[in-house]
Amino acid sequence: MDQLLRKYNVPVPRYTSYPTVPFWQEITGASWKNHLQRQFQDRNLEDGLALYMHLPFCETLCTYCGCNKKITRRHSVEPEYMAALQKEWELYKGLMSEKPLLKELHLGGGTPTFFSPEHLAEILLPIFNDVDIAEDHAFSFEGHPSNTTEAHLKMLKSLGFTRVSYGVQDNDARVQEAINRIQPWSDVEKVVKLARDNGYTSVNIDLVYGLPFQTAESMHATVNKVLEVKPDRIAFYSYAHVPWKSCSQRLYDETNLPSAEEKMELYNIGRRLFTAAGYADIGMDHFALPHDELYQAWENGELHRNFMGYTHTRTNMLIGLGVSSISDSGTGYAQNHKELHTYYDYVDKGLLPTAKGCYLNETDNIFRRHILDIACKGETFFHAEQRSCYEKYTLPILQKLEEDGLVTVSAIGVKVTETGKRFIRNICRAFDLKVLAAQALEMRPQQFSKAI
Known part of the structure; x- marks a missing residue:
């Protein structure tokens, strides 16, 4: 271990x-x-x-x-x-x-x-x-x-x-x-x-x-x-x-x-x-x-x-x-300004104090669901229409995780093992198309804290 x-x-x-x-x-x-x-x-x-x-x-x-x-x-x-x-x-x-x-x-x-x-x-x-x-x-x-x-x-x-x-x-x-x-x-x-x-x-x-x-x-x-x-x-x-x-x-x-x-x-x-x-x-x-x-x-x-x-x-x-708060509409996220004076200025003018966020497309929603299912249920199931994404990004990582005993992979999905429960963040990462695609751009690891 x-x-x-x-x-x-x-x-x-x-x-x-x-x-x-x-x-x-x-x-x-x-x-x-x-x-x-x-x-x-x-x-x-x-x-x-x-x-x-x-x-x-x-x-x-x-x-x-x-x-x-x-x-x-x-x-x-x-x-x-x-x-x-x-x-x-x-x-x-x-x-x-x-x-x-x-x-x-x-x-x-x-x-x-x-x-x-x-x-x-x-x-x-x-x-x-x-x-x-x-x-x-x-x-x-x-x-x-x-x-x-x-x-x-x-x-x-x-x-x-x-x-x-x-x-x-x-x-x-x-x-x-x-x-x-x-x-x-x-x-x-x-x-x-x-x-x-x-x-x-x-x-x-x-x-x-x-x-x-x-x-x-x-x-x-x-x-x-x-x-x-x-x-x-x-x-x-x-x-x-x-x-x-x-x-x-x-x-x-x-x-x-x-x-x-x-x-x-x-x-x-x-x-x-x-x-x-x-x-x-x-x-x-x-x-x-x-x-x-x-x-x-x-x-x-x-x-x-x-x-x-x-x-x-x-x-x-x-x-x-409130300042820095995040909203989730189900198909998008928005975070408020983090500076108190800016937050006050926006709401005083009758404006939503939104600073940044993103809107989700169909693929984002599918892979968000995979990540939530892994984090909450310990398993998730593949979608046939996303087969090319799985083959390019997800399956190679899932196969390595399976070799280490963290998941079991089948034709229809993936299930977290008892050992894998201690590595949920790493398993979720297999469905994070943004992070996986960004590897080619050499994103700095300092974007995120370590898993343990």
Whole structure:
């Protein structure tokens, strides 16, 4: 296994979209508006709407983080951002010919709990007045263990939230100091208990392996601590070292990062401990207990993946609100401007703040479906009309993966083996026509983080 881990520890996309972001082009707000109007006319809201809301503010800088964030301790920034979100929502609402059914909502960041509970309610209630809320809705938010209060949990629960994800990352004092994320374990225990006492049915904890100063001993200690509170889900992410994209990652010495071999061992330790404790490995980076909805969706072949990660709900339309947010219409993607002042300027002028994206053709849609099926179901089936694409790009890679025992290939499709579950990103890559075709152009590997 270690030999396979070394072989496949290469730069690979995380596949929250296909085509992936490096292949997107500039898209104007007017172009995206016209695209959405056609989508809404084609009744692309029949199966409901998903909303992602990006709340970018953080009080301190976590140096490992590659997300779009704005560091400030001035909570006076909240009202201006709240007003911009409302203006952006009004722009999208104006394109809809009917009241949408809201099935999924996620508050991400940044740190959503930077905002006061009252301000979060002010953001959400006007939107809830404009939609019907599905009976089986899935509302979730990301919370910082050290600033999520019972007032946050109570207010969001009253609005229909039942899932919370806490970013723990690591519990070792030396690692926390290196990544500038200091949080006592008592804070984690407290907020997990508060969530459960207030009726949350799914608590997720995020952990990261590959951080500076992590060791086998510290990983054992962190995972065992997490298992004491028995979260319903665990997201176990590989640290993506991309200092050419995230300047904060240059603030520590790269020699303090685990080697590739050490990082693989950190992953193996986590996975062994999770599975021994009854968690199922349900896809890229995620583990869940059998009672959790995410596990049940995986078990029933209904798991879905989008920019919010894995989800048990699925809609054809995901609208992203806020700076840097990404929308997915089912046949196209659009990302908002990443600079806060530019985002404000666009929505103040009544324009969708779209910066870049792409529209999918028929071949893109087919290969997107292959990638989603591999990531969510562990198998996919070939389309006869794409035979020439398979023969030129996909089958040669699938045959090599099969030689290494990661997949089984038949005349009608491909299935991931038990060993292959640890190499989902590499297997998805076999269906990534954009990356495979770009090899001839010698695309820099720095476009993507490594698989492990």
